[in-house]
Amino acid sequence: MENFTFYNPVKIIFGKGEIAKLTDEIPIDKRILLLYGGGSIKRNTVYDQVIQALKEHDVIAFGGIEANPHYETLMKAVQIVKDKKIDFLLSVGGGSVLDGTKFIAAAVKYSSDPWNFMQNWDSIKDAMPLGAVLTLPATGSEMNCGAVITKAATQEKLAFRTPVVFPQFSILDPTTTFTLPPRQTANGVIDTFVHVTEQYLTFPVNAPLQDRLAESILLTLLEEGPKVMANSHDYDARANIMWCATMGLNGLLRLGVPTDWATHVIGHELTAKCGLDHGQTLAVILPSLLYIKRENKREKLLQYAERVWQLTSGDEDARVLAVIEKTREFFESFGVKTRLSEYKVSKDVIPSMLRSYENHGFVALGERQDINLKEIEEILMYSL
Amino acid sequence: MENFTFYNPVKIIFGKGEIAKLTDEIPIDKRILLLYGGGSIKRNTVYDQVIQALKEHDVIAFGGIEANPHYETLMKAVQIVKDKKIDFLLSVGGGSVLDGTKFIAAAVKYSSDPWNFMQNWDSIKDAMPLGAVLTLPATGSEMNCGAVITKAATQEKLAFRTPVVFPQFSILDPTTTFTLPPRQTANGVIDTFVHVTEQYLTFPVNAPLQDRLAESILLTLLEEGPKVMANSHDYDARANIMWCATMGLNGLLRLGVPTDWATHVIGHELTAKCGLDHGQTLAVILPSLLYIKRENKREKLLQYAERVWQLTSGDEDARVLAVIEKTREFFESFGVKTRLSEYKVSKDVIPSMLRSYENHGFVALGERQDINLKEIEEILMYSL
Numbered sequence: 001m002e003n004f005t006f007y008n009p010v011k012i013i014f015g016k017g018e019i020a021k022l023t024d025e026i027p028i029d030k031r032i033l034l035l036y037g038g039g040s041i042k043r044n045t046v047y048d049q050v051i052q053a054l055k056e057h058d059v060i061a062f063g064g065i066e067a068n069p070h071y072e073t074l075m076k077a078v079q080i081v082k083d084k085k086i087d088f089l090l091s092v093g094g095g096s097v098l099d100g101t102k103f104i105a106a107a108v109k110y111s112s113d114p115w116n117f118m119q120n121w122d123s124i125k126d127a128m129p130l131g132a133v134l135t136l137p138a139t140g141s142e143m144n145c146g147a148v149i150t151k152a153a154t155q156e157k158l159a160f161r162t163p164v165v166f167p168q169f170s171i172l173d174p175t176t177t178f179t180l181p182p183r184q185t186a187n188g189v190i191d192t193f194v195h196v197t198e199q200y201l202t203f204p205v206n207a208p209l210q211d212r213l214a215e216s217i218l219l220t221l222l223e224e225g226p227k228v229m230a231n232s233h234d235y236d237a238r239a240n241i242m243w244c245a246t247m248g249l250n251g252l253l254r255l256g257v258p259t260d261w262a263t264h265v266i267g268h269e270l271t272a273k274c275g276l277d278h279g280q281t282l283a284v285i286l287p288s289l290l291y292i293k294r295e296n297k298r299e300k301l302l303q304y305a306e307r308v309w310q311l312t313s314g315d316e317d318a319r320v321l322a323v324i325e326k327t328r329e330f331f332e333s334f335g336v337k338t339r340l341s342e343y344k345v346s347k348d349v350i351p352s353m354l355r356s357y358e359n360h361g362f363v364a365l366g367e368r369q370d371i372n373l374k375e376i377e378e379i380l381m382y383s384l
Numbered sequence: 385m386e387n388f389t390f391y392n393p394v395k396i397i398f399g400k401g402e403i404a405k406l407t408d409e410i411p412i413d414k415r416i417l418l419l420y421g422g423g424s425i426k427r428n429t430v431y432d433q434v435i436q437a438l439k440e441h442d443v444i445a446f447g448g449i450e451a452n453p454h455y456e457t458l459m460k461a462v463q464i465v466k467d468k469k470i471d472f473l474l475s476v477g478g479g480s481v482l483d484g485t486k487f488i489a490a491a492v493k494y495s496s497d498p499w500n501f502m503q504n505w506d507s508i509k510d511a512m513p514l515g516a517v518l519t520l521p522a523t524g525s526e527m528n529c530g531a532v533i534t535k536a537a538t539q540e541k542l543a544f545r546t547p548v549v550f551p552q553f554s555i556l557d558p559t560t561t562f563t564l565p566p567r568q569t570a571n572g573v574i575d576t577f578v579h580v581t582e583q584y585l586t587f588p589v590n591a592p593l594q595d596r597l598a599e600s601i602l603l604t605l606l607e608e609g610p611k612v613m614a615n616s617h618d619y620d621a622r623a624n625i626m627w628c629a630t631m632g633l634n635g636l637l638r639l640g641v642p643t644d645w646a647t648h649v650i651g652h653e654l655t656a657k658c659g660l661d662h663g664q665t666l667a668v669i670l671p672s673l674l675y676i677k678r679e680n681k682r683e684k685l686l687q688y689a690e691r692v693w694q695l696t697s698g699d700e701d702a703r704v705l706a707v708i709e710k711t712r713e714f715f716e717s718f719g720v721k722t723r724l725s726e727y728k729v730s731k732d733v734i735p736s737m738l739r740s741y742e743n744h745g746f747v748a749l750g751e752r753q754d755i756n757l758k759e760i761e762e763i764l765m766y767s768l
Contacts, residue, residue: 001623003399015387206620216596236590239385
């Protein structure tokens with residue numbers, strides 16, 4: 001096991017009816033900016049529950065934060081925070097709204113153009129306090145200090161991470177996910193699955209507890225994922241998926257082990273350039289990446305085959321190929337396509353993606369830092 | 385799954401050589417009281433490493449905190465804190481030293497006799513800041529806000545828990561455990577094992593991730609425990625055991641599931657009355673408790689039999705009995721006896737134990753609150 005540091009001060013409040021506890025989590029003298037997305041929280045009861053819980057508070061609402069939240073939109077909220085003397089940010093929605101809220105929290109305290117800090121995380125010294133009511137299990141943003149932001153003007157999608165944007169609390173009520181469209185439910189399961197594989201399918205370093213924790217989440221997704229697709233109101237299944245999503249990216253899995261975030265990095269660029277859903281990009285890239293890097297990841301792929309998929313017969317090469325195929329089939333069982341051609345994306349997009357990496361000072365990816373631009377091209381070609 | 389709240393702000397710094405980071409974790413203007421136990425940290429290099437890391441700080445040392453730390457000893461440290469205007473407490477040692485440090489941190493800020501708060505946790509409003517260098521994986525105290533304290537004068541051993549005594553940081557260097565006596569290593573593995581079963585062997589509530597996390601720790605203890613007994617300097621095995629101990633009682637396992645702390649509650653009384661090691665009491669009580677409560681715990685015992693011990697043949701009753709026996713054998717494989725008679729404890733002690741519970745306002749134990757004094761007597765009789 002490698003040395004590690006772990007710190008995660010987010011308070012998680014989990015379960016049905018827990019939105020009512022909001023009032024205890026935000027001091028009564030705080031002026032709150034409630035941030036949300038496209039308005040689904042107004043169609044289900046979430047918005048009303050939040051307003052009811054905060055009826056003694058001073059609350060201003062700001063809607064319209066996009067999936068893959070736009071820098072341009074978020075900067076409007078930054079101006080409102082300053083104009084209205086807001087002192088607490090409350091994200092109500094999925095990972096995009098929450099990522100946007102983290103960006104706003106840091107941007108308000110940043111002295112120059114906040115887009116600058118996306119490639120200079122250490123320059124972020126302070127942020128406003130924030131909290132979240134989560135309505136879509138997927139990104140894990142509710143219990144970490146990272147965020148992914150898109151600049152529409154330049155089609156850039158970049159991540160940042162800084163401990164000053166940990167939410168003070170996140171309220172997770174699984175019933176808020178009952179009315180999610182199946183496509184979003186499916187994308188969320190896949191996002192969680194890939195977060196786990198990115199911290200697990202690397203090379204072994206004798207960290208059996210971390211391995212088993214990763215396998216625990218994958219096995220639970222295999223069992224519970226089909227249940228939420230079959231019955232959108234299955235409380236326990238929704239709760240189990242929601243907790244898997246949080247545990248999948250709260251930092252525990254990566255402790256003392258190598259990681260490989262290449263699937264997300266390539267996926268972000270595909271969303272920025274071609275508009276695919278985040279979950280769709282992962283369903284496309286992960287099987288291709290595992291195939292291209294199968295020798296590097298051989299030992300862990302065999303362990304994954306045995307412990308998660310019970311694949312123990314056949315020679316090693318056959319098992320490696322079989323488990324990659326099982327992974328692809330799992331994604332497709334949620335109705336998510338795993339080939340770029342099925343999204344009408346051709347190889348013509350590849351050169352501009354590679355140029356984009358070069359423009360952002362590309363550093364090789366993968367647990368061995370050996371996924372260079374040529375290999376990204378191979379992975380994308382294999383994904384067509 | 386039941387509703388839950390989770391909050392754990394402890395910063396964990398894990399790995400060989402990490403004690404040197406102490407200097408960054410405590411502000412330079414703090415006057416530190418370094419608390420330790422019987423002096424083993426002076427025989428290995430831990431004390432020297434701590435002093436070296438804090439060579440720019442103002443440090444006073446206080447040694448002699450016992451296993452099962454005594455209220456009487458700790459109150460002497462409270463006086464030193466007040467006299468010397470100490471403003472940071474640093475625990476260097478195992479769970480007993482750390483539990484004692486938590487008690488001191490709260491006691492210094494408490495207006496009446498601190499022993500009063502052991503049965504009135506809500507009356508604790510504030511505590512001094514504290515941190516830890518952990519040298520014995522067992523209690524999980526390094527990443528939680530609980531502690532167990534003994535009053536020598538009355539042979540009472542009681543627990544308290546309050547969020548104000550979370551350590552700010554805990555440094556876990558597995559190499560500090562190389563020189564532990566085998567008895568302490570064994571007790572630590574058993575303590576961890578029992579913490580996990582107390583949050584797992586109850587009744588099912590459809591919380592598959594929590595179940596698998598518990599099983600992950602048990603399986604890792606089964607594999608790694610014998611390795612540390614066979615080779616005290618096996619770094620990875622020591623690291624894996626250490627991380628299991630922390631993860632076993634940092635609050636994650638109990639989220640949304642029933643718990644049964646009866647083994648610890650009975651064990652504490654056995655230590656107070658008869659002087660058995662904490663780990664020894666658990667090795668005695670757990671198999672008896674599982675046997676007496678086997679119908680209540682039937683479904684989870686069968687799951688435990690299958691997933692942790694691969695016991696799948698035979699009828700259900702036979703599997704339940706077999707897995708209890710496997711658990712007993714596991715403890716005995718570490719050289720820890722599992723019968724009271726082997727510790728020269730007779731049934732004569734039982735009446736005074738039961739009286740002690742009555743004196744402290746006994747509330748029935750177990751995941752169904754049905755372990756009353758009569759059942760505690762049965763469990764103890766079966767443990768003879």
